[in-house]
Amino acid sequence: xxxxxxxxxxxxxxxxxxxxxxxxxxxxxxxxxxxxxxxxxxxxxxxxxxxxxxxxxxxxxxxxxxxxxxxxxxxxxxxxxxxxxxxxxxxxxxxxxxxxxxxxxxxxxxxxxxxxxxxxxxxxxxxxxxxxxxxxxxxxxxxxxxxxxxxxxxxxxxxxxxxxxxxxxxxxxxxxxxxxxxxxxxxxxxxxxxxxxxxxxxxxxxxxxxxxxxxxxxxxxxxxxxxxxxxxxxxxxxxxxxxxxxxxxxxxxxxxxxxxxxxxxxxxxxxxxxxxxxxxxxxxxxxxxxxxxxxxxxxxxxxxxxxxxxxxxxxxxxxxxxxxxxxxxxxxxxxxxxxx
Numbered sequence: 525x526x527x528x529x530x531x532x533x534x535x536x537x538x539x540x541x542x543x544x545x546x547x548x549x550x551x552x553x554x555x556x557x558x559x560x561x562x563x564x565x566x567x568x569x570x571x572x573x574x575x576x577x578x579x580x581x582x583x584x585x586x587x588x589x590x591x592x593x594x595x596x597x598x599x600x601x602x603x604x605x606x607x608x609x610x611x612x613x614x615x616x617x618x619x620x621x622x623x624x625x626x627x628x629x630x631x632x633x634x635x636x637x638x639x640x641x642x643x644x645x646x647x648x649x650x651x652x653x654x655x656x657x658x659x660x661x662x663x664x665x666x667x668x669x670x671x672x673x674x675x676x677x678x679x680x681x682x683x684x685x686x687x688x689x690x691x692x693x694x695x696x697x698x699x700x701x702x703x704x705x706x707x708x709x710x711x712x713x714x715x716x717x718x719x720x721x722x723x724x725x726x727x728x729x730x731x732x733x734x735x736x737x738x739x740x741x742x743x744x745x746x747x748x749x750x751x752x753x754x755x756x757x758x759x760x761x762x763x764x765x766x767x768x769x770x771x772x773x774x775x776x777x778x779x780x781x782x783x784x785x786x787x788x789x790x791x792x793x794x795x796x797x798x799x800x801x802x803x804x805x806x807x808x809x810x811x812x813x814x815x816x817x818x819x820x821x822x823x824x825x826x827x828x829x830x831x832x833x834x835x836x837x838x839x840x841x842x843x844x845x846x847x848x849x850x851x852x853x854x855x856x857x858x859x860x861x862x863x864x
Contacts, residue, residue: 552612553639554611558616594618595614629684632684640814642658643659660806661802674713690805692751692793699754730742748789
């Protein structure tokens with residue numbers, strides 16, 4: 525019987541790890557990429573119930589055309605039921621707004637690489653105790669609802685990033701589309717993602733022992749890509765209920781209504797069910813690939829330097845006489861100790 529069994533006590537290890545982790549707190553870095561006017565800022569504020577952009581100056585149309593792609597980092601501390609989350613939002617203002625958007629994703633790609641490089645340097649240093657993790661764990665890529673699917677810029681940007689960061693595609697401003705249009709665009713975008721060989725974030729396969737409800741939710745998530753979203757910070761009241769939404773002449777749109785958008789699915793995926801997996805995939809796949817490339821590059825440099833030195837040492841040009849042999853010219857007899 526179990527009650528007669530003597531326990532050592534290591535069954536408390538999970539709770540020990542949990543207490544230590546909760547005390548330390550969590551960090552999550554989310555990048556948002558896409559052209560201006562797709563509701564990126566509003567969606568982020570809606571997702572995390574905060575106002576990250578209250579001091580931001582919104583550029584006019586002319587300023588948007590002239591500005592270059594920049595990287596802006598917003599950090600906010602969020603606490604919920606004693607659990608602290610340090611949330612880093614990486615915004616990319618100016619992306620896709622220029623007349624010529626050739627290589628406009630380079631700034632974004634360079635930023636992701638720089639965070640890998642910084643982590644690699646700190647990890648390789650002597651003081652590894654207080655390493656700050658600024659690696660990008662997820663990139664929400666916003667796709668315009670206008671057009672027939674992915675634009676060339678979308679394809680090139682996602683292909684530049686897909687080996688370095690977890691890409692989660694988002695169909696922006698879903699309230700500008702009919703339900704039939706949303707379904708058509710989702711199917712078209714999924715087909716183009718496969719056609720162009722873009723590797724987006726893959727939800728982990730369910731274990732066989734997972735309950736039916738979890739497996740159903742997992743399948744719903746996979747079928748929802750790209751997530752059709754609506755963002756709003758406006759509190760609307762209707763029929764005695766208050767909710768975040770938008771008011772139109774033809775009716776109301778509720779941000780958190782599953783029949784109106786995939787907002788709840790996206791938030792649950794990012795925060796409740798897959799945040800740790802996004803961090804694990806970043807560490808085990810994307811960062812490890814970068815780290816392996818760095819080590820291979822350093823090894824090649826060491827080998828090349830050894831070969832260069834070996835060639836230089838073995839070169840006959842400027843090579844002196846063998847050790848122990850002096851030049852016969854000017855060689856005198858040993859100095860005599862006797863005087864004349």
